[in-house]
Every structure is written in structure tokens, then in C-alpha cells.
Amino acid sequence: GAVVSQHPSRVICKSGTSVKIECRSLDFQATTMFWYRQFPKQSLMLMATSNEGSKATYEQGVEKDKFLINHASLTLSTLTVTSAHPEDSSFYICSARGLSEGGNSPLHFGNGTRLTVT
Amino acid sequence: AQSVTQLDSQVPVFEEAPVELRCNYSSSVSVYLFWYVQYPNQGLQLLLKYLSGSTLVKGINGFEAEFNKSQTSFHLRKPSVHISDTAEYFCAVSLNTGFQKLVFGTGTRLLVSP
Numbered sequence: 001g002a003v004v005s006q007h008p009s010r011v012i013c014k015s016g017t018s019v020k021i022e023c024r025s026l027d028f029q030a031t032t033m034f035w036y037r038q039f040p041k042q043s044l045m046l047m048a049t050s051n052e053g054s055k056a057t058y059e060q061g062v063e064k065d066k067f068l069i070n071h072a073s074l075t076l077s078t079l080t081v082t083s084a085h086p087e088d089s090s091f092y093i094c095s096a097r098g099l100s101e102g103g104n105s106p107l108h109f110g111n112g113t114r115l116t117v118t
Numbered sequence: 119a120q121s122v123t124q125l126d127s128q129v130p131v132f133e134e135a136p137v138e139l140r141c142n143y144s145s146s147v148s149v150y151l152f153w154y155v156q157y158p159n160q161g162l163q164l165l166l167k168y169l170s171g172s173t174l175v176k177g178i179n180g181f182e183a184e185f186n187k188s189q190t191s192f193h194l195r196k197p198s199v200h201i202s203d204t205a206e207y208f209c210a211v212s213l214n215t216g217f218q219k220l221v222f223g224t225g226t227r228l229l230v231s232p
Contacts, residue, residue: 006161034220043208043222044162093161107220109154109161 003027004096006110013084013117021079021113023094029074030096034107035067038091050077074099084117091115120145120211122223130229133201139194139226141183141209151192152210152220153183162208168192179203204230 003026013019023033032051036044048064050056050071058064066088068080077096081088091114095107121144131137143149150169154162166177173185183194192209209223 004161009159041225043224046219046221049219091159095162107164109163111161112159114159 002098002108004030004094004108004110006094006113008113009111010114011116013115015085015117016083018080018082019084019115021081021092021094021115023077023079023096023110025075025096025098025108028096028108029099030077031074031099033071033077033094033096035069035077035079036093036095038093038112040091044093047079081115084115086117089115089117120149120213120221122209122211122221124209124223124226126226127224128227128229130231131199133230133232134198136197137195137199137203137228139207139209139228141192141194141223143190143192143209143211145190145211145213147213149211149213151183151185152212153177153181153192153194154208154210154222155179156206156208156225158205165194165207199228199230201230201232203228 005024007022035047037047038044046059047062048056048058050069052071052074056069071077091112093112095109123142152167153165156162165181166175168175168185176182181196206225206227208225210220212220
């Protein structure tokens, strides 16, 4: 149980275009979803926290107008990278915590999306 | 603020040998501690977690970790590794309050060779 599906797994886009990444909780309802970014051979950096039905909370230094997050339902959150540039190329990973899980429960991670901007 | 230090960026080891991956954390308040494993181009899988109670926690795939409050450490160990254990391992910490926001270490690449 507790599967998080991320789509697409890989995407290549041209500079200036926008890309949408989906994160779905398949067998549970996720009140909170987290979006991370991982540069090659580096750790995961939290970008933002989204709660269903409310605005996302962005970490310091993350441009909210560039990385649009929508958490419209208890099973889906999306991250849209707007006007992508080569420096946005990275590995994006989402994670989720279930509706019935306490604050100390481990997060469930998706398999990530490799974004390459040419 | 919390922080996590994984001093070893890479740990090479031979198959069936024991291994220890080091993790130290910094926090002025009580925390929860986690170890995650990441295989290439995949998300993270939870290996084990320390919330409270016994300081020695056992996880999946034969891994275990010991919480040492005085040394602010949470080192990961396995008595005998397999080739399939080759992966990136991340130590993470969160505050032991209702809201869980994970702070990750920089990761340790475990390379198991025959």
C-alpha cells in the first residue's frame, strides 16, 4: 500500500516552454504533498509543501511564480515549471503523507521525474 | 534549525563485508530520524526510522541503525552487504512535532563489489 505515482518519469522540453509534473497517491488520500528537487550527486532540497485546497508554502529562494503547485484533490498534486530554462534541469521528486497518518509517519515518495531543458 | 551531516560521500565495500554509513545531526530540540535508500533514477524508499523508545532500530533488507543522543548520531549498519545494496543512502531528520518536514543529508553512495 501507500503508493505514490509520478508522471512523467522523464521529460525533455525546449527552453521557454512549460512542463507539468503530476504526483498521485494511488491507494490513499494525501492531505499534504511535498515537492523536492535533486541536483546530480546531491541531496534533496525541499521546494514547497502543498496542502489540499490551499496555497502551497514555498521554501526560501524558490520562485513561486516559476514553480506553480496545485493540490486540487486529496490524490493529486501538480508541479508546473513555467518558462523552463536549462538551469531548471533536475530530478524532481514528490512525496505524500496520508490523511489518516500522524505527523511522525514516514513520507511516501514517488519515483521522480527527470527534467531536461534544451 | 536542523541539519544532517553525512561525512562519507562514497563508501566502497566488498560483497558480504559489514558496512557502516555515518550520520550526525544537529538540533536544539528532539527529532525523528530516518534512513532512506535511492536506486538510480528512482524515488526514495524508507529503510528504517527512529521515533522514540529503543535506540536500536531494525529496518528492511537487514539494515539497522542506532540512535546515540549524546553523540547526536544515527549510523546505519549492515553485517553483510550484497551487490544489490549498491545505491545512494540518505539520512534525514524532522522535528518531533505534528508537522513533518524532512531535512536530508547529502547522501552516501554505497558501492558493493564482488
